[in-house]
Every structure is written in C-alpha cells, then in structure tokens.
Amino acid sequence: MSANEAVEKVFKLQEDFENARKEAIALLLKQRDDIAAQLTSLGYSESSRKANAFQRRRADPQKQCPVCGEKGHDARRHKGEKRQH
C-alpha cells in the first residue's frame, strides 16, 4: 500500500464512521419519537415530567430567598404559607 492509498483509506474510514454515526443517531431519534408517541398515547406527558424535575431540583444554596431573604431555599419554601403582614 502506498502512502497515498493509506491516507485515502483513512479518509474513507472517517467517512464511513461519520455515516455510521449519523445513521445510528437517526435510528435512535426515530426510536425516541416512537417511544414518545407511545408514552403520549398512554397519557404520559413529557412536559409534566420536566416540570416535576424542575420542582424537585434543589434550590441554589447561594441564592437568597426572594420571600424572606434567607439563603438555602427559594420562594417555593413559602408556597402555601400564609402571608405575614
């Protein structure tokens, strides 16, 4: 094999790799869409899952609570509390 052929081979393999990668990604995305459609048909909502994940996320400990000014929690801590006036 000449040096030129060896280089050509590398480029060819690189191209094959890219194509294989794109194909695998496309197949996975298709699978994901199919699964999402099935989940939706069962009444599962992707957006509600994200909302729950957001609510479960811990508050930034450095951020002050906009309600009472303490650090370590945010306004959600006061959700449902009676307003103190």
Ligand SMILES: [Zn+2]
């Ligand atoms: Zn607070």
